[in-house]
Amino acid sequence: MSTRPETTLAALIANRVETRPDLDVLTVEGAGLRPDEVRTYRQLWENGQRLAQVLIDLGLRPGEHFGLLMANHAEFVDAMVAASISGTVFVPIDPRAKGEKLAFMLASAQCRGVIAADYTLDNLLAVRDSLEKLSWVIGLESDEGARPLADFRGVLSLRALLPQRVPQLDASSHDPDGAMQLIFTSGTTGDPKGIVMTHRRYCATSAAVSALFGYAPNDRPYSGLSLTHANAQIVTLGASLTGGMRAVLSRRFTKSRLWDIARTYRCTTFTLLGGMTTAIYSEPAKPDDADNPVRFVISAGMPAAIWSAFEQRFGTHIVEFYGAAEGGLTVNPVGDGPVGSIGKPVPSLRHRIIDEDGNDCAPGAAGELLFRPVDGSPFKVEYFGNPEASAKKCRDGWLHMGDVVREDESGWLFFEYRKGGGIRHNGEFVNPAAIEKVIAESGLVEDVYVYGVKAASGAPGEKDVVAAVVPKDAAGFDPQQVFRTCRATLEASSVISWLQIVPQIPKTASEKPLERYLIEMFDTQRSSVIAERP
Numbered sequence: 001m002s003t004r005p006e007t008t009l010a011a012l013i014a015n016r017v018e019t020r021p022d023l024d025v026l027t028v029e030g031a032g033l034r035p036d037e038v039r040t041y042r043q044l045w046e047n048g049q050r051l052a053q054v055l056i057d058l059g060l061r062p063g064e065h066f067g068l069l070m071a072n073h074a075e076f077v078d079a080m081v082a083a084s085i086s087g088t089v090f091v092p093i094d095p096r097a098k099g100e101k102l103a104f105m106l107a108s109a110q111c112r113g114v115i116a117a118d119y120t121l122d123n124l125l126a127v128r129d130s131l132e133k134l135s136w137v138i139g140l141e142s143d144e145g146a147r148p149l150a151d152f153r154g155v156l157s158l159r160a161l162l163p164q165r166v167p168q169l170d171a172s173s174h175d176p177d178g179a180m181q182l183i184f185t186s187g188t189t190g191d192p193k194g195i196v197m198t199h200r201r202y203c204a205t206s207a208a209v210s211a212l213f214g215y216a217p218n219d220r221p222y223s224g225l226s227l228t229h230a231n232a233q234i235v236t237l238g239a240s241l242t243g244g245m246r247a248v249l250s251r252r253f254t255k256s257r258l259w260d261i262a263r264t265y266r267c268t269t270f271t272l273l274g275g276m277t278t279a280i281y282s283e284p285a286k287p288d289d290a291d292n293p294v295r296f297v298i299s300a301g302m303p304a305a306i307w308s309a310f311e312q313r314f315g316t317h318i319v320e321f322y323g324a325a326e327g328g329l330t331v332n333p334v335g336d337g338p339v340g341s342i343g344k345p346v347p348s349l350r351h352r353i354i355d356e357d358g359n360d361c362a363p364g365a366a367g368e369l370l371f372r373p374v375d376g377s378p379f380k381v382e383y384f385g386n387p388e389a390s391a392k393k394c395r396d397g398w399l400h401m402g403d404v405v406r407e408d409e410s411g412w413l414f415f416e417y418r419k420g421g422g423i424r425h426n427g428e429f430v431n432p433a434a435i436e437k438v439i440a441e442s443g444l445v446e447d448v449y450v451y452g453v454k455a456a457s458g459a460p461g462e463k464d465v466v467a468a469v470v471p472k473d474a475a476g477f478d479p480q481q482v483f484r485t486c487r488a489t490l491e492a493s494s495v496i497s498w499l500q501i502v503p504q505i506p507k508t509a510s511e512k513p514l515e516r517y518l519i520e521m522f523d524t525q526r527s528s529v530i531a532e533r534p
Contacts, residue, residue, distance in 0.1 A: 006207070007176035008199040010084035012241060013048065014171045016041040020244055026237070027248045028074050029261060034143050037074035046166045048081030053167045054158075055086045058113060058136055062087030062174065065109050065182065068228075069093050069102075069124060070117035072249045075140055075158065076227050077237065079115055083181070084199065087174040091182045091194070092228035094509040098123035101192075103130050108385060109182050109194050113137065118145030121152050128154075176200040182384050183230055183325050186508040194384040195325050197230075206238025212331050212346060213298055213319050215239060215269070220246050222267035224253030226509035230325040235271055235298060253511055255279050259292050259314075266293050274301035276511045278433075279447045281306050281313075282440035290315030296334055301415075303433030304340030306440075322415060326381045328371040328399050330413055341412040342405070350374050352398065353407060366406040366416045370398040423452035423463050430465055430494050435486065439467055442485045444477065446470040449505050449513040450496070453522055464497035466529075468505055468518050477501070483532040498522070499530040 006012045016023075021042040028037040039047070060066060068079055068090050076092075083090040091109045093102065095117060102123060106114065113136040116124050121139060128134060139155040141148075149157050180202050182194035209215065213235070223236035232249070240247035248265045250257075258280060262270060272280070277299060296317040302310065311318055322342035323329040332343030345351045352360055353367040361367035372379050378397030383389045393400055404416040417423070423430045432450035439448045447470040452463030471477035479499045486495045500522055506514040522529055 004171075005176075006203055006242070008084050008171070008174060009081060009180065009203065009241075010048070010171040010174075012203060013041060013045050013081055013084075016241070016244070017045045023244060024246055025240055025244070026074065026077060027246065027265065028072055029248055029250055029265065031250065031254075031257070039074050039077060044077060044081050047075075047078040047162075048085050049167050049169055050162045051078055051082035051158075052085040052169055053163055054138075054161045055082060055088055055113075056169075060086065060088050060112055063089065063178065065089045065091050065111045067091045067093050067106055067109070067111040067114035067116070069095055069097070069114055069120045070140060071095050071251045072227050072232070073117065073140065073142070073251065075115075080181075084174070085169050085171055087178075089179045089181060091184075092233075093184065094226065094228050095120045096509070099127065103127040104191060105184060105194070106131055106134065108191075110385075115140060115158065116155075117142050118147075118149060118152075121145075121149075121155060125152060125155075174199070176203075179384075183228070183233075185325065186510060186512055193386055193389055196382040196384050197325070202234065202238060203242070206234050207242045208346075209235055209239040210243045212329075213239075213321070214296065214333055215243060215245065217243065217245065219268045219295070220248060220266055222248045222250075222262060222265065222270040224250040224258070224261075225271060225273065225511065226252075229508075229510035231271055231273060231300070231510060255283060259289070262292050262294050268293055268295045269298060270294065271298045272300070272302070273511050274513070277302050277306065277310065278436045278440050281310055281437075282445060282448065284443070285313065289313050292316070303437060305431070305434045305437040307339045322403075322413070324401065326393060326399065327379065328369070328401055332412070337412045338408070340414060341408075342415050343413060344411055345371065345413075348374055351413075353405060361406075363409060364406060366404050368419055369401045369403050369405045369413070371401065372398050423450075423465060425452070425455075425463060425465055425493060425497075432465075435465070435467060435490065435494055435496060438486060438489045439469065439482060442482065444469075444472060444482060444485075446472050447505050449515075449518070451513075451515050451518060453498075453519060456497075465494070466498045466500050466518075466522060467496045468500040468502050468513075470502060470504055479530040480533055495532075497531075499532075501528045501530065 004011045004015050022040050024038050024040055026039040030036045093105050110133055115138045117140045137155045138158050139149045140158050176199045179196045180199040181197050183197055184192040184194050221236045223232045225232035227233055236247055294316045296319050298319045302318050317334040320332040329346045330343040332341050349371045352370040355361050355367045379394045379399040381393045402419045404419055405413050407413050435450045436448050449468045455462035455464050506517040
C-alpha cells in the first residue's frame with residue numbers, strides 16, 4: 001500500500017487505484033435520456049493522466065488557470081484530477097453564465113484556456129475576443145449540442161486531443177498549499193469573487209465530512225447540485241472519493257425526479273440548499289413518499305416551519321449545516337440539536353457573535369457570526385486578485401460570515417438573516433420561511449421565494465414583502481387566492497405586500513435564488529406584479 005500523503009487530489013486517486021481500482025466511485029445518471037457516465041478510481045486516474053498531458057501540450061504551466069464551463073459531466077471530474085496531476089488550477093464556472101458576467105469571471109481568473117461543453121460554446125465565443133489571455137478552447141461533445149464542434153471556429157475537440165496511451169506523469173510533485181482551484185462566490189449582491197481553494201484544504205475538508213455528517217462506508221450519496229459549487233464538490237464528491245462511497249450526480253438538479261433517482265440508485269442520502277427544500281416540499285404529496293432508501297438529508301437552510309413535516313412525510317432525518325466556500329462550518333447532527341438550529345461550530349473552530357460596533361453580543365442577542373481556528377491563529381481567505389476584499393473578510397484575524405445569528409443557552413446557533421438582507425416590515429422582522437411554507441402548501445405554485453423591496457412608505461429600513469411564484473397552472477392561476485391563503489394562515493404583519501408572477505425563479509448554480517434579478521424584474525416588469533384587492 002502506498003504511503004503517499006493525501007494532500008492533493010491526484011495523490012488521493014493514485015492511492016485508491018492501488019487499493020480499490022475498480023470501485024465505481026462516481027455515476028452521473030443519464031436521466032433516461034442517455035447512458036449513465038461511470039468512473040472507477042482507475043478510470044479517473046487514467047483519464048486524468050491523458051487530460052493532464054493535453055494541458056501540458058497546450059502550454060499550460062503549473063500554477064496557470066483554465067476554465068471549466070459545463071454542467072455535471074464525468075469529464076468535469078477527469079479535469080479536476082488532470083489539474084492536480086499537472087499542477088494547473090481549474091476554475092469552475094456556472095454553464096449558464098454569459099455576456100459580461102462570463103467575460104468578467106474568465107478575465108478576473110486569468111484563464112489561459114477553457115474546456116467547455118458544446119451547449120455553452122455560443123455564449124463563450126461571443127465574449128472570446130474580449131479575453132486577451134485566452135489562447136485555446138476545448139469543446140466537450142454532448143447530446144445537448146445543437147451543432148457539431150466543427151461548426152465552431154477555433155474550438156478543439158476533447159475527444160480528438162486525448163492520447164490513446166496513458167502517460168506516466170508524476171502525481172505528487174506539487175505544493176499542497178498551492179491553489180487547486182478558484183471557486184467563485186455566487187455573486188448575488190455584486191461581482192463574484194474567485195476564492196483560492198488549496199489542495200490541502202479540499203482534501204482535508206472532504207476527509208472530515210463523513211464523520212461530521214454521519215456518513216457510513218456503505219452510504220451512497222446523491223447530489224443534483226452543480227460541481228461549480230463547493231457543496232457538491234466536497235460534501236458529495238470529495239467525501240465519496242476519500243471514503244470510498246459510490247456517489248451519484250445528476251447533470252442538473254430536478255426536483256420532480258429526486259425521489260425516483262434515490263430509489264433507482266439506492267441512494268441513502270442527498271444534499272439540499274435553501275429554496276430547494278421548499279420547492280420539493282411543494283410537490284403534491286404521494287402515498288409512497290416515505291418509501292425510499294434515504295437515511296438522512298444534508299440540508300443547508302431547511303426552514304424550521306417545514307422541518308418536522310418534511311421528515312415525517314418522507315420518512316427521513318435532517319442533518320442541518322451551515323458553511324461557506326471561504327470557510328466556517330457548523331453542524332446539527334441527527335437527533336442532537338433543536339429543530340431550526342444550524343448546529344454548533346466544528347471542533348477545529350471557535351466563534352463569536354458581534355454587534356454593529358464589534359462588541360460581543362449577550363446570550364440570545366442576534367449579531368454577525370465570526371470564526372477563527374481553535375488554536376487562535378488568524379483565519380486566512382484569499383480572493384484571487386482582490387487583496388482588499390481578502391483583508392476585509394478576515395479583518396482582525398476573524399472570518400466575517402456576513403450572516404446574523406443568535407445562540408441559545410445550550411450553545412446551539414440559529415440563522416436569522418443575511419446581514420443587510422433582513423425583511424423588516426412595519427417595525428417587525430418577517431420570517432420568509434413561514435410565508436414560503438404557507439404558499440408552497442397551497443397547491444397553487446411550483447416554486448416560491450419570498451424577499452423584500454424598499455417600502456413604498458419610504459420608512460427608513462422598512463421593506464415590503466414580495467412573494468415570487470411560479471404558478472402550477474398559468475392559465476387558471478388566481479393571484480388573489482394566494483393572498484386569501486396568506487390572510488387565513490399568517491399573522492397580519494406577515495401577509496405579503498406583492499405577488500410577483502415569474503416563469504421561473506432565477507437561481508445560482510447552487511440553487512440559491514438570485515434576489516437582485518427578481519428585484520430588477522419587480523422594477524421593470526410591473527405587469528407581472530400583483531397587489532391584493534380590497
